[in-house]
Amino acid sequence: MAPRQAKPAERVLPNQTLIIDNGAHTMKAGFATSEPSLEDCQVIPNCLAKDRGKHVWIGAQLEKCNDFGEIAFRRPVEKGFIVNWEAEKAIWDNTFFEQNAKLVCDPQNTNLILTEAPNTPTPLQTNCDQVIFEEYEFASYSRSLGPSLNAYHDIQNLFGKLPREHHLAALPAECLLVIDSGYSHSTVTPLFNGRPIQQAVRRLDIGGKLLTNYLKELISIRHYNMSDETYVMNEIKEAVCYVGEDFRRDLERTWKGTSANRKKPLPDEQDIVVDYVLPDYNAHKHGFMRAHDPSLTAKMRKMGSMSGAGDVVEDYMTLGNERFTVPELLFNPGDVGMKQEGLPATVLQSLSGLPPGLWPAMLANILVVGGNSRIEGFMSRLKTEIRQLAPSECVVRIARAPDPIKSTWLGGAYLAANPVALKAVQVTREEYNENGSVWLGKVFSGAARR
Amino acid sequence: MPHIEVLANSTSIRAPGYTLVPDHGQGTVQAAVQPTAGRNKRGTRFAGIAGADTTVAQQNAVLKHLADLDRDSQRDVQIAVPSKQRDSAGKVQKKTTTNVRRILMSQKTFANHLADEEALLALQHQHPSSATPRVPALRLSRSTPNAKRSWTSEEQSTHGEALQTGALRAGRNVSRGTRDRLDDEPLLKSQVPSAPSEEVMEALLSGPPLSYSAARAAPSPSGKPQRHFCEICGYWGTIKCMKCGTRVCGLECKGAHDDGRCLKFYA
Numbered sequence: 181m182a183p184r185q186a187k188p189a190e191r192v193l194p195n196q197t198l199i200i201d202n203g204a205h206t207m208k209a210g211f212a213t214s215e216p217s218l219e220d221c222q223v224i225p226n227c228l229a230k231d232r233g234k235h236v237w238i239g240a241q242l243e244k245c246n247d248f249g250e251i252a253f254r255r256p257v258e259k260g261f262i263v264n265w266e267a268e269k270a271i272w273d274n275t276f277f278e279q280n281a282k283l284v285c286d287p288q289n290t291n292l293i294l295t296e297a298p299n300t301p302t303p304l305q306t307n308c309d310q311v312i313f314e315e316y317e318f319a320s321y322s323r324s325l326g327p328s329l330n331a332y333h334d335i336q337n338l339f340g341k342l343p344r345e346h347h348l349a350a351l352p353a354e355c356l357l358v359i360d361s362g363y364s365h366s367t368v369t370p371l372f373n374g375r376p377i378q379q380a381v382r383r384l385d386i387g388g389k390l391l392t393n394y395l396k397e398l399i400s401i402r403h404y405n406m407s408d409e410t411y412v413m414n415e416i417k418e419a420v421c422y423v424g425e426d427f428r429r430d431l432e433r434t435w436k437g438t439s440a441n442r443k444k445p446l447p448d449e450q451d452i453v454v455d456y457v458l459p460d461y462n463a464h465k466h467g468f469m470r471a472h473d474p475s476l477t478a479k480m481r482k483m484g485s486m487s488g489a490g491d492v493v494e495d496y497m498t499l500g501n502e503r504f505t506v507p508e509l510l511f512n513p514g515d516v517g518m519k520q521e522g523l524p525a526t527v528l529q530s531l532s533g534l535p536p537g538l539w540p541a542m543l544a545n546i547l548v549v550g551g552n553s554r555i556e557g558f559m560s561r562l563k564t565e566i567r568q569l570a571p572s573e574c575v576v577r578i579a580r581a582p583d584p585i586k587s588t589w590l591g592g593a594y595l596a597a598n599p600v601a602l603k604a605v606q607v608t609r610e611e612y613n614e615n616g617s618v619w620l621g622k623v624f625s626g627a628a629r630r
Numbered sequence: 631m632p633h634i635e636v637l638a639n640s641t642s643i644r645a646p647g648y649t650l651v652p653d654h655g656q657g658t659v660q661a662a663v664q665p666t667a668g669r670n671k672r673g674t675r676f677a678g679i680a681g682a683d684t685t686v687a688q689q690n691a692v693l694k695h696l697a698d699l700d701r702d703s704q705r706d707v708q709i710a711v712p713s714k715q716r717d718s719a720g721k722v723q724k725k726t727t728t729n730v731r732r733i734l735m736s737q738k739t740f741a742n743h744l745a746d747e748e749a750l751l752a753l754q755h756q757h758p759s760s761a762t763p764r765v766p767a768l769r770l771s772r773s774t775p776n777a778k779r780s781w782t783s784e785e786q787s788t789h790g791e792a793l794q795t796g797a798l799r800a801g802r803n804v805s806r807g808t809r810d811r812l813d814d815e816p817l818l819k820s821q822v823p824s825a826p827s828e829e830v831m832e833a834l835l836s837g838p839p840l841s842y843s844a845a846r847a848a849p850s851p852s853g854k855p856q857r858h859f860c861e862i863c864g865y866w867g868t869i870k871c872m873k874c875g876t877r878v879c880g881l882e883c884k885g886a887h888d889d890g891r892c893l894k895f896y897a
Contacts, residue, residue: 252707253709301747378839379840383847505864515859516695517856519849525847535830
């Protein structure tokens with residue numbers, strides 16, 4: 181290791197540390213404590229939203245919104261990168277810097293740990309650094325790859341080993357492969373001692389947004405036109421979608437049969453076909469899923485024929501193969517014509533950029549984070565397919581973080597709980613003022629040492 | 631017969647003030663944008679491999695579909711930051727620096743930034759002398775992941791005590807001193823190669839990040855045929871509409887397609 185040029189005694193960090201995992205869909209933010217817990221983390225919508233009444237909601241204000249019909253979003257984060265700082269500043273101001281904000285803090289007395297998505301274009305990184313130090317004037321700041329913060333978790337405990345001893349707490353896991361399947365895309369990042377191996381980072385351009393839009397498209401063809409109802413579609417996706425073990429079998433089971441020979445529903449078909457009752461914003465009712473009831477369909481048709489009779493009928497739609505063809509895209513992007521391999525093969529593509537000696541350790545320590553990992557059946561399918569592709573000599577162990585959405589934030593909180601480790605990564609505002617943003621970019625990319 | 635396909639990569643992105651068109655070599659962009667008239671005739675359109683979407687027009691349709699799926703909202707909505715919020719940012723208004731003002735005013739989208747990056751990379755490609763090296767010091771063989779059993783017997787024989795090296799410890803968790811006596815059995819001996827040395831790891835870790843496009847997962851090398859689904863009901867799309875090429879599963883769904891969704895009235 182090169183000797184450090186800066187004298188460590190000079191750099192005194194304030195006690196308060198703010199960790200922001202700034203995702204495209206939600207921002208995970210909170211202050212670090214000595215005993216990190218998920219309760220300290222707030223999940224805040226990272227968007228400006230305009231509802232039917234032209235009212236604009238900013239970030240956390242959306243909690244108070246009751247009517248999500250035709251709501252439109254403006255997201256400052258595109259593809260995981262903060263692109264539009266005008267909107268992002270409005271959300272951050274609302275969350276951190278206004279008088280009765282949720283996580284109010286004084287940036288001049290706060291350390292900031294901010295995450296970024298892998299492979300960020302350099303101009304966007306520079307923009308980010310400049311806003312943090314020149315506009316907000318945080319006392320110190322580090323910009324790290326989101327997946328890499330997950331290395332500070334107790335990984336072995338997730339695989340059923342005993343919890344780590346206390347003195348080991350802040351050491352990052354030696355080898356870890358993080359699969360982060362989020363809103364804009366799914367990335368595979370190999371980590372060695374908590375540092376990303378940049379050359380082996382791979383990305384599959386399918387994330388929750390694309391899945392929601394695909395479901396929206398299918399339903400708009402088959403049921404109602406939902407093209408303005410992204411919010412509702414996302415709720416439907418989260419409620420009904422699942423990843424099947426056997427795609428072909430499921431597709432056959434949901435086939436309606438030919439018109440001449442209408443197939444009678446098989447008993448096991450009932451597991452797949454469901455009804456989703458759409459939300460009713462006038463009555464403040466949420467949407468929900470329930471078992472399919474064929475007799476209800478007939479009844480509805482009858483009521484439709486004598487229109488306007490009786491009281492308000494709930495609106496629902498019957499979902500069959502949409503339930504599993506949508507998340508299937510994560511495993512077969514070719515189904516919508518995307519020329520990429522599925523997520524399991526992407527993992528293997530990432531490994532091919534590493535020396536084979538690292539493969540066993542990486543394959544035995546796979547951590548999955550991000551919202552898509554909560555889709556039912558996702559984990560077992562991923563494990564099965566990686567097992568099939570990986571060399572047979574290697575053990576494949578794959579675990580989902582206990583809370584896949586807040587996991588990256590929690591990793592950052594573990595890092596912040598250790599003052600020594602924190603000091604090693606943070607850059608203070610004085611250092612920035614002295615050395616400038618080009619130097620800062622080099623420090624964060626590992627090209628320059630302090 | 632080799633299967634040649636034209637990848638449609640006509641990304642011209644409009645930014646306020648200028649337009650960026652990444653141009654890779656001669657004429658490829660133009661060919662992608664304007665398919666010759668003959669190619670659009672039905673006879674040639676379906677002349678390719680059965681079941682493959684071969685024409686440029688169809689590939690462009692797929693790209694457009696993917697771009698649609700990637701949108702945040704279907705309509706083009708303009709949501710301005712509320713002015714009340716903009717004025718009272720909680721604290722006393724201080725002077726913003728030139729940099730910050732420029733960043734806040736910027737209306738560039740990610741597509742603009744991506745085009746910038748690609749243009750920069752293309753420039754570096756043309757003038758490698760002025761470019762900063764983006765290739766890492768260590769070139770790793772990018773063998774296909776499916777070549778799984780490529781480890782030589784030499785590597786296996788040197789394996790021996792290497793099990794104890796650091797990187798493997800994380801995977802096998804032998805550091806806790808619970809080494810099983812069965813580990814020494816020759817039949818049960820693991821076949822894994824040894825962990826890389828520290829210099830190799832340092833070279834790997836200090837490599838610069840890939841560009842956004844380079845990090846994208848590659849298509850399948852085996853060329854698995856694309857699966858097609860019925861547009862109406864989602865079952866296997868075994869037949870193609872003669873007019874527009876959309877897939878449907880049978881006559882019943884073909885009727886529904888013709889009624890409302892077939893985009894071409896005249897073939």
